[in-house]
Amino acid sequence: MYYTNIFNDGFVEDFLDELFGGATGRSCGEENKKSQPPKRVANLRTDISEDDKGYKFEVDLPGFDKSEVSIELKNDYLTIRAEHAEKEENKEAEETKYLRKERYKGLRQRSYYVGENIKAEGIKASFNNGVLTIDVPKPEPKEEAKVTINID
Template sequence: MFDLIPFGRKEKDLYRYFNDFEKSFFGDSGSYLSAFKTDIIDKDGAYVLQAELPGFAKEDIHIDLNGDYLTISAEHKEETEDKSGQYIRKERRFGSFARSFNVSDVDTDKITASYKDGVLELSMPKQTEEKAKVSQIEIQ
């Protein structure tokens, strides 16, 4: 059963040394896990935002719009009761994740969202540029 516990090899590698230092200083979770990966694509008059949120239920994901900022947040809730026995190792993390994006050049009334296979996809149409009004001013 002890072969289920991952052990790191002790190598004399400068990269591994600094990586281990970061883990010991910031903890094993690291600050990079508090955000999720996103891709933003400029596609046919709209921006398409794809966010990786694997393991989340659709009900655990929230999209809020506050002024010119769109915030995507998701939360894993930890079960406090251990139903299966004692853990040998527990690597799955529980907590909240959030990212904000500036959407000042997006028509926020027409944003649509879908969630499939752990990927949240938002289609955000660009604002149409208002053409300059041409008018003539009479001299009196």
Template sequence: MLMPSIFGENLFNDDWMDFSFPDVDKVLYGKHAKNVMKTDVKETDNSYEVDIDLPGFKKDEIEAKLENGYLTISAAKGLDKEEKEEKDGKYIRKERYSGAMSRSFYVGDELKQEDIKAKYEDGILKLSVPKKEQKKVETTKHIAIEG
């Protein structure tokens, strides 16, 4: 049985111990935004492999851009759809919202757009970000002290 909730969500599934300020980036999925854009970052010898969950999005609804050393992943859906009344009924509950979200990672100023490889498959955006060259640290050289 579908019952409207006074508080908008199930009281017992609420993160009542999470006393943070409301986040602006939670527009698309409300308080469940922490479950969206789950990201895994794996370090290999030559790169960082980034997997971002974006289920339900089409490839053309996702954008990856590199600007000022930040790699930003954005996803938007349903922004151009307008609300209209259905001929055969009306919604009493809608949990699939329209909106936009993004996430940024600092990757450094040395990387260029063509260095980063991206592939979207089965609801997962896979990025390969090459590691930047580490500056070699000088080895300690001892100075002989006379006297």
């Protein structure tokens, strides 16, 4: 498990990630200093608004390209996944000695319950300046069929 000072940036996020199964955990042990850091899962900051037609999700994804973002609707949950593509490191970068490295490659994912009977065909999404905007229409209310029962 990874421990850090509570006053360091990211402590609460790291704690919640580990508590809810998001992060794989990191060790402060000497043997892991030279190994690759594990993929980290972090929540996505999201604003959700509602109007008569549906819901609007505005998700902050700074530093991601459109090609690195995917949206899935499954079992009444809308899941947003953003993962930095692995890039070839050049030799100069390998020789660089970092004093602190806060930008990481990894996965960010979050799921939202959007309700029953939402059809994927009605969902519209756009990505502009690091903000993913998703419009999810409200489901059409079901009309109950009127059934007349005969009395014997």
